[in-house]
Amino acid sequence: MPxxxxxxxxxxxxxxxxxxxxxxxxxxxxxxxxxxxxxxPTKVPAGGRAPIVYRRSFFSDRNDSRSSSFGIVLQxxxxxxEMARIKYFSTTLEVSMEYSILRxxxxxxSNDSKQFEMLxxxxxxxxxxxxxxxxxxxxGAQTSDGIKYSIWFDRDMxxxxxxxxxxxxxxxxxxxxxxxxxxxxxxxxxxxxxxDKSGEDRIFVNRMVRTIIVSNDSASIIIPxxxxxxxxxxxxxxxxxxxxxxxxxLNKVKVPCDFKRENYIVKFEERYLASLKKxxxxxxxxxxNYFVDLKELFSKISYGNSKTKAFGNxxxxxxxxxxxxxIQEIKRMLHNDENLKHLDFVLHDNTYSHCDNTVIxxxxxxFDLNNEQLRLINKLGFKLATTTLAPSYKQYNFLYExxxxxxxxxxxxxxxxxxxxAFQVSFNIYGMLGFDxxxx
Numbered sequence: 289m290p291x292x293x294x295x296x297x298x299x300x301x302x303x304x305x306x307x308x309x310x311x312x313x314x315x316x317x318x319x320x321x322x323x324x325x326x327x328x329p330t331k332v333p334a335g336g337r338a339p340i341v342y343r344r345s346f347f348s349d350r351n352d353s354r355s356s357s358f359g360i361v362l363q364x365x366x367x368x369x370e371m372a373r374i375k376y377f378s379t380t381l382e383v384s385m386e387y388s389i390l391r392x393x394x395x396x397x398s399n400d401s402k403q404f405e406m407l408x409x410x411x412x413x414x415x416x417x418x419x420x421x422x423x424x425x426x427x428g429a430q431t432s433d434g435i436k437y438s439i440w441f442d443r444d445m446x447x448x449x450x451x452x453x454x455x456x457x458x459x460x461x462x463x464x465x466x467x468x469x470x471x472x473x474x475x476x477x478x479x480x481x482x483x484d485k486s487g488e489d490r491i492f493v494n495r496m497v498r499t500i501i502v503s504n505d506s507a508s509i510i511i512p513x514x515x516x517x518x519x520x521x522x523x524x525x526x527x528x529x530x531x532x533x534x535x536x537x538l539n540k541v542k543v544p545c546d547f548k549r550e551n552y553i554v555k556f557e558e559r560y561l562a563s564l565k566k567x568x569x570x571x572x573x574x575x576x577n578y579f580v581d582l583k584e585l586f587s588k589i590s591y592g593n594s595k596t597k598a599f600g601n602x603x604x605x606x607x608x609x610x611x612x613x614x615i616q617e618i619k620r621m622l623h624n625d626e627n628l629k630h631l632d633f634v635l636h637d638n639t640y641s642h643c644d645n646t647v648i649x650x651x652x653x654x655f656d657l658n659n660e661q662l663r664l665i666n667k668l669g670f671k672l673a674t675t676t677l678a679p680s681y682k683q684y685n686f687l688y689e690x691x692x693x694x695x696x697x698x699x700x701x702x703x704x705x706x707x708x709x710a711f712q713v714s715f716n717i718y719g720m721l722g723f724d725x726x727x728x
Contacts, residue, residue, distance in 0.1 A: 289387035290422030293394050293404060298348050300392075306340040306383050308332055308374075319375040326372035326383065340372065342385045348392035361391045364406045364414035365427055388424055390416060435492050438520055456492045458521040461502060461511070465544070466528045474501040493518070506530055509542065514709075536698050537705040537713065547695035550607035550615060551634035553642045553718075560627035574603065578627075586614050604634070619692050630691040632718065633698070643715045645688035645697055646673070647704065651711045654681045664707055668700045 294300050310316045310332040320328040329338035347359050367388050374381045394404045394416070401418075408414040408429050417426040428440030437456035444451055461468055473491060476499040491500065493513055500511045507528035525541050535542040556574065564573050571593040579591040590606040607615050622628050632642040647670055649657065657665070662672070670686035677683075688697050693715075705713045 289385070291404075291416070291418050291424055292387055292389040293396075294346075294348050294390070294392045300346045300348070300389070301343065302346070302387065302389070303341065303343040304385060306342070307337045308340055308381070309337045310334055316376055321373040321375050321380075323372035323374075324370045326370070326385075328372060328374055340374075340383055342370070342372075344368075344370075346389060361389055364391050364394070364408060365389070365416055365424075366391075431492075437492055454520075456494055457515065457518045459491045459493055459500070459513075459518070460489065460521070460523040461491065461500070462523055462525045463502065464525055464527050466504060466507070468502065471502050471504045471528075474503070475499075476501065502526065502528065504528065507533075534695070534698075535702070537702055539712075539714075540705065540709075545635065545698070547633075547698065548608070549634070550610070550694075552605045552607070552692075552694075553632040553634060554603040554605050554622075555629045555632065555644075557627055557629050571603070579603070579605075582618075586610060586618055588614065589618070605631070619694065623690055623692055628691065631693065633693040635717070641717055643693055643717050645691055645693045646716045647686045647688065647701060648683060648714050648716070649686065649704075649708065649711050650678070650681050650683040652681050653710075655710060656682060657684060657708075657711075661708065665704065668703055668707075670700070670704065 289302075289304065292300065292302055308318075308329070313334050315334050316332040318328065318330055318332065320330075325342055325344040327339075327341040327343070329340070332338045345359060346361055365388055367386075369384065369386045371385070372383045374383070390404055391406050394406045397403050397405050401422075402420070403418075404416045405413045412429055412431050414429050415427065416424060419425050423443075425443045426440065428436055429438040430436045435456060437458055439452045439454050441450040441452055443449070461473070463471065469489075475491065475493070475497055477494075477496045493500075493515065495515045497513050497515065500513060502509050502511065507530045509526050509528050511524060511526060525539075527535070527542060527544055529535055529542060529544060533544055534547050536545045537543070556578075561570065561574070564570065564577060575591065575593055579589075583589055583591070588607075588609040588611075590609070592604045593602075607618060610618065619631075622631055630644050632644045634642045649665075665672075665686065669689040671689065672684060673687045674685045675682055676685065688700065690697065701713070701715060
């Protein structure tokens, strides 16, 4: 049946009649096994015929008291396929009814009623095109200026089946440290710049798009695009980075991070803590037995102890006032100190959240790391510690070659993210700690 649509009517009735013919000399008794919206005769007279009538109604107003969930077309276009099954002794007869119906707000945009449009996703339109006989040949979503996106369907003229194809996908860029409406968005199409837009709230990309650059007067970010890995509509979180600004990857997003602060959480081996003479405060004993001695060697360090009991014996060490030479010497000493478990980098001053030198790698599609990937991971300074089998994937836990999580660790960690684009790469984050007054 050709495409069905409303024409300023509150009720759209669709009907068709099929005839069943009896060429025998006796009446044929029919038994209805299944029939949705079909009226089936119970008898066909000898030498005669009887009608099988299909009838179904659709309402244009979803609030119409006569309607039900089956009588409203909510989508731009709905494909209907219904069937009746009839028994005559041991013989089964099936009758089918197939057609498409448009939502009630569809408007013909051509004089010959071969193209219809409906409002779609608020400000776009859904387009349906038909052939001269009124059968659908193409359908899909597009913007008001004609950009086709989402999945379009074109009918194969050979077999009558619809073939899906995708020309465009939508990207929303959510800047976490700038207003994108005040930024320039440049789309790199292969080796050429295909568009330079300002303040776009959504960006359409095709298979040729390799990169999107978002920038303002002082910072920018380069976002690589893999069309096949994008959802039909994807939100990408991003930060703008100033020239030479250091960063870390969090969920594949480059997040600004200042490694020059040189603030660390010091964690000691349990055997060292157990060897100290217990007093009124283990923390105070550690401060006196360890950090006072360290400060005699390096007078510019600052330190403090945790006042958050739930996080145990944690100590803050601030090296930011030291010279580069002193910082390297302190790190060398601490790395070689068998009493020190690890030195965790403080990610945020306000919360004192921090990370150690452990890196976690996994893939939700259950991909395994191959030998070449393991070799390159080892080359970056990470050694496999353990593997964990989750219900749907394998998790790899690596330790960095140094017990100190500092700028060198994060440079290697960033390279690891870039080496393994198909894997989730993260590190252990701990927080939140509060600290007593720092001792200068």
